[in-house]
Amino acid sequence: KNQVEQSPQSLIILEGKNCTLQCNYTVSPFSNLRWYKQDTGRGPVSLTIMTFSENTKSNGRYTATLDADTKQSSLHITASQLSDSASYICVVSAEAGGTSYGKLTFGQGTILTVHP
Amino acid sequence: SAVISQKPSRDICQRGTSLTIQCQVDSQVTMMFWYRQQPGQSLTLIATANQGSEATYESGFVIDKFPISRPNLTFSTLTVSNMSPEDSSIYLCSVTTGGKFEAFFGQGTRLTVV
Numbered sequence: 001k002n003q004v005e006q007s008p009q010s011l012i013i014l015e016g017k018n019c020t021l022q023c024n025y026t027v028s029p030f031s032n033l034r035w036y037k038q039d040t041g042r043g044p045v046s047l048t049i050m051t052f053s054e055n056t057k058s059n060g061r062y063t064a065t066l067d068a069d070t071k072q073s074s075l076h077i078t079a080s081q082l083s084d085s086a087s088y089i090c091v092v093s094a095e096a097g098g099t100s101y102g103k104l105t106f107g108q109g110t111i112l113t114v115h116p
Numbered sequence: 117s118a119v120i121s122q123k124p125s126r127d128i129c130q131r132g133t134s135l136t137i138q139c140q141v142d143s144q145v146t147m148m149f150w151y152r153q154q155p156g157q158s159l160t161l162i163a164t165a166n167q168g169s170e171a172t173y174e175s176g177f178v179i180d181k182f183p184i185s186r187p188n189l190t191f192s193t194l195t196v197s198n199m200s201p202e203d204s205s206i207y208l209c210s211v212t213t214g215g216k217f218e219a220f221f222g223q224g225t226r227l228t229v230v
Contacts, residue, residue: 004158034219036221041223041224041226042223043120043208043210043222043223043224044221045221046218046220049218089159091219104161106159106160108156108158
């Protein structure tokens with residue numbers, strides 16, 4: 001069964017500090033891995049998307065890594081800001097079969113709280 | 117990218133009634149999806165909204181409970197029928213575009229059934 005597991009479930013850090021969120025997956029066959037940020041009361045917004053051949057991708061203060069061999073990914077946030085407080089969701093796409101779109105498997109998210 | 121307008125953003129409904137959620141996209145898209153996000157949980161796919169044909173439902177979701185319309189390539193509706201408190205959740209519309217089929221989401225509809 002395809003699964004995506006994230007850790008920690010929640011994290012509290014002080015403004016300006018760095019943090020790293022983890023994602024382990026068992027989705028097969030793998031197509032790509034995405035990290036989304038979901039603010040309270042809003043829909044998820046894409047941060048990064050990585051295919052099998054990409055092992056790191058940056059978007060401003062967000063840097064995602066992917067190890068396709070160990071089926072692990074991390075999201076590193078540098079110099080955190082109060083606006084980084086949100087849920088961060090790891091999403092893995094399976095490779096499509098006869099269709100042009102692979103199904104998405106969502107992690108349960110890590111709730112990040114940044115305190116001043 | 118795609119900009120998705122979803123409404124209503126929230127509603128409080130009486131049990132036994134129905135609510136229709138609208139999803140409008142600023143460009144034509146092939147694939148539109150409806151998700152449910154229960155409190156503290158990850159997103160669960162309800163169905164794929166197909167233009168010109170019936171929606172494709174995931175296991176555990178049925179058309180009588182969640183009828184979906186997709187009259188054109190920019191618009192879809194999801195109806196939550198005969199609601200019970202267990203239907204209280206966030207409902208999200210999503211579309212995919214681009215070579216990597218990147219997924220974009222509406223802001224969600226927070227539904228509370230009392």
